[in-house]
Amino acid sequence: MKPALFDYVAPETVEAAVAALAGDETARPLAGGQSLIPTMNFRLSTPGRLVDLGKIESLRGIAVENGSIRVGAMTRHRELEAHGAANAANPLIGEVLDNVAHIAIRNRGTVGGSIAHADSAAELPCLLVASGGTVSVQGPDGSREIAADDLFRFHMTTTLDQTEILTEVRIPALPPATGYAFEEFARRRGDFALAGVCTLLTLEGSVCREARIAACGIGARPIRLAAAEDALRGRVVDEDARSEAGEAAKEYMTAPADTQASVAYRRDLLAALVRRTSETALKRAGR
Amino acid sequence: MAKSVLKKPIPPTSSDPRVPVTLTINGETVTREASPRMLLSDFIRHELGLTGTHVGCEHGVCGCCTVTIDGRAGRSCLAFAVQADGAVIRTIEGVAGEDGTLHPIQQAMMECHALQCGYCTPGFVMSMLSYLDETPQPDLSDKAIREMLSGNLCRCTGYSNIVKAFRRGVELMNATAD
Numbered sequence: 216m217k218p219a220l221f222d223y224v225a226p227e228t229v230e231a232a233v234a235a236l237a238g239d240e241t242a243r244p245l246a247g248g249q250s251l252i253p254t255m256n257f258r259l260s261t262p263g264r265l266v267d268l269g270k271i272e273s274l275r276g277i278a279v280e281n282g283s284i285r286v287g288a289m290t291r292h293r294e295l296e297a298h299g300a301a302n303a304a305n306p307l308i309g310e311v312l313d314n315v316a317h318i319a320i321r322n323r324g325t326v327g328g329s330i331a332h333a334d335s336a337a338e339l340p341c342l343l344v345a346s347g348g349t350v351s352v353q354g355p356d357g358s359r360e361i362a363a364d365d366l367f368r369f370h371m372t373t374t375l376d377q378t379e380i381l382t383e384v385r386i387p388a389l390p391p392a393t394g395y396a397f398e399e400f401a402r403r404r405g406d407f408a409l410a411g412v413c414t415l416l417t418l419e420g421s422v423c424r425e426a427r428i429a430a431c432g433i434g435a436r437p438i439r440l441a442a443a444e445d446a447l448r449g450r451v452v453d454e455d456a457r458s459e460a461g462e463a464a465k466e467y468m469t470a471p472a473d474t475q476a477s478v479a480y481r482r483d484l485l486a487a488l489v490r491r492t493s494e495t496a497l498k499r500a501g502r
Numbered sequence: 503m504a505k506s507v508l509k510k511p512i513p514p515t516s517s518d519p520r521v522p523v524t525l526t527i528n529g530e531t532v533t534r535e536a537s538p539r540m541l542l543s544d545f546i547r548h549e550l551g552l553t554g555t556h557v558g559c560e561h562g563v564c565g566c567c568t569v570t571i572d573g574r575a576g577r578s579c580l581a582f583a584v585q586a587d588g589a590v591i592r593t594i595e596g597v598a599g600e601d602g603t604l605h606p607i608q609q610a611m612m613e614c615h616a617l618q619c620g621y622c623t624p625g626f627v628m629s630m631l632s633y634l635d636e637t638p639q640p641d642l643s644d645k646a647i648r649e650m651l652s653g654n655l656c657r658c659t660g661y662s663n664i665v666k667a668f669r670r671g672v673e674l675m676n677a678t679a680d
Contacts, residue, residue, distance in 0.1 A: 317653025
């Protein structure tokens with residue numbers, strides 16, 4: 216239960232951190248450490264070098280501007296959770312963060328770290344996909360933007376190169392006439408969920424003009440439930456429509472059975488979460 | 503200044519490289535050397551001799567090793583000592599008065615029989631203190647207290663008395679403040 220030895224560096228700029236990563240292919244960035252350090256304690260991961268991003272001031276902070284919430288990668292979960300302007304611009308953020316582990320973990324864990332870690336059951340990657348967010352990354356050849364749909368590839372695998380650092384996360388503000396909901400089900404409070412669903416419904420009168428639904432815990436990465444969205448888009452989101460959306464979501468459930476849930480159970484759970492979140496989102500959209 | 507309660511430095515027995523770590527713990531600033539891979543929990547217990555911080559699961563689930571890091575509750579098993587360089591740490595040893603007078607939260611834990619074996623207790627107390635620091639007017643409903651304490655596991659009490667103790671502790675603190 217003790218980590219293997221590594222070389223530790225704590226640079227003060229992103230450029231120096233990128234250089235430190237580029238100098239050793241076994242090097243990994245250390246953000247809040249709430250996912251990486253447990254895996255190191257178990258020796259499931261044994262990086263040769265840890266590049267601690269904790270001393271890089273430019274990676275911290277939250278700004279709400281031009282319809283977007285910009286979050287520095289090293290901002291702690293709890294800071295974002297408590298940020299009035301960010302939650303006013305998109306109350307889905309607080310609802311999602313409330314489900315992330317426990318307070319002591321959220322005090323240390325970072326927004327960028329959670330997204331770069333890309334646990335397929337984690338809540339923040341699901342939020343990013345559902346809301347159509349983007350991230351900025353910086354590497355030896357400069358910086359680039361990656362849309363959420365192009366970021367997550369597989370379990371704990373993103374399209375970032377080993378030498379790149381995620382520097383900023385941008386979450387769009389909630390569009391007008393839009394209702395939101397996040398709900399997950401876990402065996403114990405704070406555990407990774409068996410499944411979680413994030414739903415955004417934009418109404419025009421009583422008709423759903425746009426639906427964005429994403430789920431975590433049901434496959435190898437956070438997944439847009441396009442067929443469920445199609446079942447709601449252009450319709451009155453009544454009980455029949457919500458049930459159809461839930462049924463349509465089932466095909467996206469590819470997680471194998473594990474000690475906590477069978478395949479059939481998770482499929483039904485996913486459908487139930489789609490139904491419930493679309494009902495809540497509908498109410499919150501003011502209808 | 504009061505006499506240091508920290509253990510004297512001991513010569514290293516491992517061949518790991520050592521880096522200096524300076525931090526303030528329970529009001530005392532100290533510099534020690536540690537291997538980069540030394541967890542903050544081990545640094546607190548082994549290097550500083552403050553064994554009130556307990557180590558249960560060592561992967562962030564049980565909450566026994568919870569301390570406050572720069573005023574906020576955190577798992578000391580999910581931080582390296584080197585990351586805490588420059589930080590202000592508070593452990594259970596820094597909670598009671600110097601004359602041994604219990605903090606109202608500790609007093610309430612005792613009065614409400616909120617502990618049996620006591621292994622998890624320091625973590626619970628540190629979580630409560632951090633929460634009260636962040637939220638001076640806490641929601642005292644069962645739901646809110648249980649949510650706040652959900653990151654700390656107790657295998658003896660069944661939690662009911664711990665929830666009561668938090669409520670009682672807040673009452674005692676308010677009484678002291680009046």
